[in-house]
Amino acid sequence: MSTIIGISFGNTSSSIAVADNEGKVEVIANPDGDRSIPSVLSYIGEDEYHGQQARAQLIRNSDNTIINFRDFIGKQFEEVNGELTKDGSKVVKTEDGKCGFKVKIDDKEEILSIGEVTKRHLKQLKLAAEDYIGKVVEGCVITVPTDFNDAQRQELTNLSNEIGLKVHQLINEPSAALLSYLTNNEEEYLKDQIFAVADFGGVRTDGAIVSVRGGIMTILTTLHDHSLGGDSFDSSLMEFFAKDFEKKFKVDPRKNKRSLAKLKNEAITVKKTLSNVQTSSVSIESLAEGFDYQSSINRLRYELTIRSTLAKTTSFVEKLIEKAKLLPSEINKVLLVGGSSNTPKLSSELSSIFPPSTEIISPALDSKALLPNELVCRGAALQAALIESFDEDEVKESLQPIVVNTQHLVNSIGIKSSEGKFIPILVNETAYPIKKSIEVTNGSSESVSIEFYEGKKIVKETILEPVKQVYSDGEEFSDDSDEEEEPEIIKEAVEECGTLLGSLSLKDLKPDSKLEIIINITQDGKLHLSSRELKIGSVATKVELSFK
C-alpha cells in the first residue's frame, strides 16, 4: 500500500483514500467511521473537534464552529463571500488583510488564521489516515477546483508541507474524478471521448468539459456556480418543514438561530435518506418554543420541493456545454461528481437534455457506478500511487510547462472511404506528438487512392414528434405538460471531409488485401502520413505535411 495518500478537500466535506500498485483504492473512514468527513472544526473548552462531531456543534456552539473555509485559502478578506460562514463562526479580517476565525479556546478568545485552520484540518485528516494505515503518512496528492488560482495553490501546498504532509502534486478535481472513472473502467480509457464532468457539492457547483485522447486528458472549458449546491436543497426542505410547523403550532421556527440549525440538520438527514428510499420520517425534538416536530415526507414531495434548484442544475450543465461550443450529442459521457449527485432526480432530469447515446454516469442510473462523492479522492489516491515510484525531481520535471503545455489538433484528420464518408484517424483535440494507425482494405480494386482530409463539423437537424415527459415513478406532472407539446428539434454534429491535405495511392493489390494507414505527428509539428500493405516486405508510401 502506498504511503502517499489522496485527499479531496472540499468546503463541505473532505475524503482521504489510498491506493495500491494494482489500482485498488480504499477510501478511508475516520475514527468516527465517516468516509465523507465534514470539513468542520469546533472548540469546546480546550478540546478540538473535527468532522461530524464538530458539525454537530452547529446547534449549540455555532460561534466556535468553523465551516466552509476551503475557498478562503490564499484570498484577501474582501475577495471572499462571508455569507458562507453565517451558520458558524463568521469569517473576520486578520491583520494581514486575509481571513481568520474568532473562536474561544480554553476560555480565551483567539483568532485562528485561515492558514492555521487549514493546517489543523489537514492534521486531523493525516491522523485519520495514519490510524487506518498503521504507518506514518508523509506525502499526499491534494485536489483543488479548477478555479483555484496560483496563489491559492501555492498557499495550500505550503500549509500542508508545514505540517509534515508533503504535497507531491496538486491536481484538478474533475481530472481526479475522471481518472478514477477511467481506471475503474479500463476499456474506456483509450477511447477518444468527450466528458462533461459535473460536480455538485455543498456550496458550489463546478463543471468541466474534458477531452480524453489516447488516455491524455485536456480540459476544454470550465464553469463555476458559487451559489448552487446541496445547501440549496437543504434550504428548500427547511422552508417546507418550517411552513408545516408554523401551520401546526402557529410558531415561526425561523426566528431563532438554534431552531434554524436543527432544521438544517434534519433537512440534511432527510435529504440523504430520500436519495436511497422512497419515504423518510422527520423528527426534530423541541424545534421552537418547546414544540417537537414530527412528520414524514416522500420522495415525490421532496422532488417537487426542490424543483427550482433541480432546474438550475440542469441549466448549469447546458451552459457548460454551450460554453464549450458543443452540442449535447457531442458529449459522450456525463460524469456526475460530488455529494449532491446522489440525488436520483438530479441524474434523471439531466438525462432529459441529452440524446440516448450520451451516457450519464451516476449510481442512480447504474448501480455499478462508484459513489459520486468518492470519485475525486479515489483519483487523488490513484495519482499518488502512480507517482510514488518516481523520484521527486522526475515528478517536478514532468509538471514543467514544456511538458504540460502541448499542441492540440483543431480539426480531426482522417481519410475518405469509398462511400465518400470521412473516417477520422486522429480526432480534434488530440495532443501531439502522437502516432495512430487504422486498418482498411482495397475491396476489389487493384489500386486505391488514399486522400487525407481535415474534418469539417456540420450540424444536422432532425425534427421529433412531441413526447410527454414522464417522471421516474410513472406519474406525469399535469401542470406543465403544455410546453412539451411542441415538436423537438434534435441537433447532431457530424464530420464531413473538409480540406484535402494530401494524397497517396497503393497499387498492384490483390483483392481484399489488408492495408494500414498511419498518421504520425512529431513534437516539432511535422505530420507524416503513410500507408502500406500489411505483408512482409511491402514498401510504405509517404507524404509529409506541416501546420500553418
Place this chain on the structure above:
Amino acid sequence: MIVLPAGQAETSAKAQVTAPIRRPIEPVGRFFLSHATRTLRGHTWSEYEKIEAEKNVQQIETNEDEDLGDEEQSEDLLAHDPRDWKTADLYAVLGLSHLRWRATEDQIRRAHRKQVLKHHPDKKSASGGLDQDGFFKIIQKAFEVMLDSTKRLQFDSVDEGADVLPPTPKSKYDFFEAWAPVFESESRFSKKKPVPSLGTLESSKDEVDKFYSFWGKFDSWKTFEFKDEDVPDDTANRDHKRYIERKNVAARKKLKQEDNKRVIDLVERAYSEDPRIKMFKEAAKKEKEQKKWEREAGSRKAAEEAAAKKAAEEEAAKKAAEEAAASKVNSKKAKEAAKNAKKKQKRAIRGCGKDSDYFGDAGKSADIDADLDMIVDKLDDLQLASVAGKVADKSAAKAAIEEAVSELSGASKLDKSLLKYFN
C-alpha cells in the same frame, strides 16, 4: 472494414493543416506519465537546446577518453586477495567498469598504464604503504587476461558486472523498455550475427515470430573455463591432475546447461509477457471465427430457412389451435407470479427484524425497520432471493442482513453511514 476508393492519386501534399492550439494537458494518469517521459527524453527542447546538449555529450565523450582508467577502485577491491584474483572484477581493476566487453585493445593498454603508475609497489611504499603489491599483482593478471582474446572471451562469459537483469516480475514496467536492454546485452554471446532485436509494438507478426524463433534456438559461445579449479601442474600426481580436469569439464557442462536454461526461461517469460503475442493471438482467433462463420454460411442459411419455414408453420398451427386470450392470461400469470415472488421476498426481508424479535434489540426496532427498508431497495433480484432464503431461518437473519450490507457497501452501492443499526 473500411474500404478505400479505387484510384491512382498522386503522392502529394496539398494543403497545410489548421494551426494547432497550445493547451495544458492534465498531468494525471499513467498515459500522462508516459507522455512526460517521452517528452523529457528528447524531442521537446528547442533546436538550440538540442544542439547545445549534443555538443555537451561530445565534449564529455572526448574528456571521458582522457580520464580513461581514472575510476577509483573500492576498498574491497584494493584489498582483494591476489591468490583469488579470478573472483575480482577485472574490468574494475583496470578502471574500465563502464566499458567492459566494449573496451578496445588501445583503451585497455592506456588504462593499464595508468593503473601501473598509480598502484606500483615502489610508489606505494614510498608513500608509506607497506606490502601493497597485492593489488598490483591483480592488475597484471587482469591485463594478461584482457590482451589474450581467448581468455578475455572466457572472462566476458562470466562477467556479472555486464549483465542486464530482466525486470522483477510483478513490478510495473513497460515491456519494451524493460526487455530490450536485456536481449541486447544477451545478444553479444550469439554465435550467429546479426541478432534480431526485440522491436516495437508496431513490429509485424513475422518480425516477432522471427525474433522468438531465433531466441528459442539461441546458440551462445559462452564458456565457463574461467570458473575452473586450477589444475596442479606438477607431473608427479597425474591421477589427481586428471581428476581435477574431469571435474572441471563436468562443472563447465553443468554451468553451460544452466545458462542455456536461463536463456530459455528468459525468452519464455518475455514471450508470455509480450503484448504483441496477445494481439496476434486475438487476431488469429477472430480470423478463425470469421472463417468458420463464412464456411458455415451455406449450411447455416439452409438451416435457417428450414427453421424459419417450420416456425411459420408451427406458428400458424398454434394460432388456429389456441385461444389468443388464454395465452395472454398465461403470460400475465407468469409475470404476476414473478412479481409476487419478489414482493414476498422483499416482505420477508423487511419483516425479518420483527419476525426475529429485532434480534433481541427491540428498543431499536424503528432503526432496524428503517435500515431494512433501505437495504431491500438496494438488492438486485438475485440477492433478493438469496437473502430472503437466508432470513427464513430466524437465528441466521441478522447475520444474513449484515452480510448483505457489507456486500452492498463493498460494491459502493450503499452508503453505510446512512444506516442506523447495521452500520
